[in-house]
Amino acid sequence: MSGRGNAFREAANTYSVNEFYLLSHSILETGHGTSPLSNGSIRVGRLGTNKWVSIQPDGTFIAERNGNTWSSTWTIERVNNFDESQAQNIKQTYNMFGIGAIDSCPYVCGSIRAYEEGWDTANKAIVGGTRFIAQDYVHHPVYQQDTLYKMRWNPGQPGTHQYATDIGWAYKQTSMLYRHYQNLPHLRKTFDIPNYR
Known part of the structure; x- marks a missing residue:
């Protein structure tokens, strides 16, 4: 994961996806870059x-x-x-x-x-993976899953189009996101909280 900041920035800017979320998601999915899926092994x-x-x-x-x-x-x-x-x-x-x-x-x-x-480099996987997440979840015209909670649970259509099966998937990323935002207190924070009936 070291030295990949420019790829995350490029991906975030190109596909209008939060950079801190991308970092947190990648850290979780790769075990801080140690997973065989992420290290080229x-x-x-x-x-x-x-x-x-x-x-x-x-x-x-x-x-x-x-x-x-x-x-x-x-x-x-x-x-x-x-x-x-x-x-x-x-x-x-x-x-x-x-x-x-x-x-x-x-x-x-x-x-x-x-x-x-075609993800034969880590940078291609970061940018290409962000494109997939943006098109299939965050900016999808039907599902519009623009929060971790929506990506995991899909409250608009429960039980369908969920990113992960781990019930703690969204929660596990929030501590990393929180740390990033605590280091930059001037950033605006917007909360989207689903209400159930």
């Missing part, structure tokens, strides 16, 4: 249509998506002695926001999503 290559190899520090996995959308089911198989010449275009991957890292296959699916998005 996972390489991915293509094996065919909807089929990839994810080469990780602790093993190699063949993954096949059973459908054409990211929410389709996946078949994941751990393999030994994989011959890398079987795969095309093997690249390092970076995923700074956990995009596509579903509970059943976080590292495999998250690294494949990064590969397909």
Whole structure:
């Protein structure tokens, strides 16, 4: 994560997303930059249509998506002695926001999503991940999930279009956001509090 300030600033300015939120989200999702998804230690290559190899520090996995959308089911198989010449275009991957890292296959699916998005550097993952968050959540024309609470719980349409499954996902980022704002007390703070009936 060190030295990535300009990428976060560029992403925040380009997609009109709060820079402190981006930092907090990335720190949470990457374990302060230690996650294999974020540190470039996972390489991915293509094996065919909807089929990839994810080469990780602790093993190699063949993954096949059973459908054409990211929410389709996946078949994941751990393999030994994989011959890398079987795969095309093997690249390092970076995923700074956990995009596509579903509970059943976080590292495999998250690294494949990064590969397909072209996130082969940390900076590309920061800017590209911010674009995804802005388009699919913060500035989405229907969902308009412009707070952590809305991204996690979607009070406008409960139970649908939620960013994470962890019930503490939004809360875990608030302490980091609070620290950033405490260091810059002149910044305006606006609160959006949903009311339920």
